[in-house]
Amino acid sequence: MTETPKKNPEKKETVDDNDRKFTLPTIDAQFLADHSARSYLLVTDWIETNEADETKVAYKKFNDGSVEILLIAKVSDGDNRTAQKTPISEDEYKRYLGHTTVHVEKTRFEFEFVQDDTAFAMKYDEFTDSALRVLEVGAQTPADRTSFRPSAFPYPLKEVSDDPSFTGFRVATHI
Numbered sequence: 001m002t003e004t005p006k007k008n009p010e011k012k013e014t015v016d017d018n019d020r021k022f023t024l025p026t027i028d029a030q031f032l033a034d035h036s037a038r039s040y041l042l043v044t045d046w047i048e049t050n051e052a053d054e055t056k057v058a059y060k061k062f063n064d065g066s067v068e069i070l071l072i073a074k075v076s077d078g079d080n081r082t083a084q085k086t087p088i089s090e091d092e093y094k095r096y097l098g099h100t101t102v103h104v105e106k107t108r109f110e111f112e113f114v115q116d117d118t119a120f121a122m123k124y125d126e127f128t129d130s131a132l133r134v135l136e137v138g139a140q141t142p143a144d145r146t147s148f149r150p151s152a153f154p155y156p157l158k159e160v161s162d163d164p165s166f167t168g169f170r171v172a173t174h175i
Contacts, residue, residue, distance in 0.1 A: 018081050019123070019136040020145060021166050022157035026133055027109070027124055031154065037111035037124070039063065045100035046169040052076045054168045057088070057096045060108075069093045074168060081167075102169040113137075115152055118144050130175040134166065 032039075043059040053075045060068040071092070073084045088096075105128040113120045121138040135157065139145040150157040160166040165173055 018142070018145070019121075019138040020148060020159065020161045021163075022135045022137070022150060022159050022161075023166075024133050024135055024155045024157050026126065027135075027155060032109050032111065032124075035111040035113060035122075037109040039107055039109045042106050042108045042125075044104045044106075045097060046102040047096055047099050049101055049169045056169070057093055057100075059093060071096070102172050104169075104172050104175065113153070115149060116147065118147055120144075120148055127171075127175050132171075132174050134160075134171070 040063065041059075041061040043061075044056055045059075046054055046056040048055040053073065055071070055073045058070045058072055060070075062068075067090075069088050069090065069092075071086045071088045075082055075084075106125045107128070109122075109124040109126075111122050111124070113122050118139065123136040123138070125132075125134045125136075127133070135153075137145065137148050139148065150159060164170060
């Protein structure tokens, strides 16, 4: 596996990566505006891809022109998945690009959606040059995440959380 840079270990962030995933039709701009969605271009290039883990670089370009670049290592242990995120420089990013195996571009919209007094963190992706749309639903706790009712969302949702082809680099097979 590609080594995570050790220069700034204090900047590493390990997060839960067990959001529920759904496919859906395109969410209209008014709905996204009404929910104060923040959007950005997300370019992802995978460096290593295995059954249980992956390493990738993520290049986020925000509407104000600012950029965030991350090296992300994801590890699966049974049904649990975690992600370790480390900020990297533009030069480090360019070096990693020479070793990539899968490339995906999308516009990501992040917003909050409240259902039954529970706030859900939504990540809605529109994949470039594809009709594929994916909604990831996160919450403060696993119980809250489980309480999300897809039928109460204003767009028809098809759950794909248990379909490994929608996890990580595998999503490229749907584009």
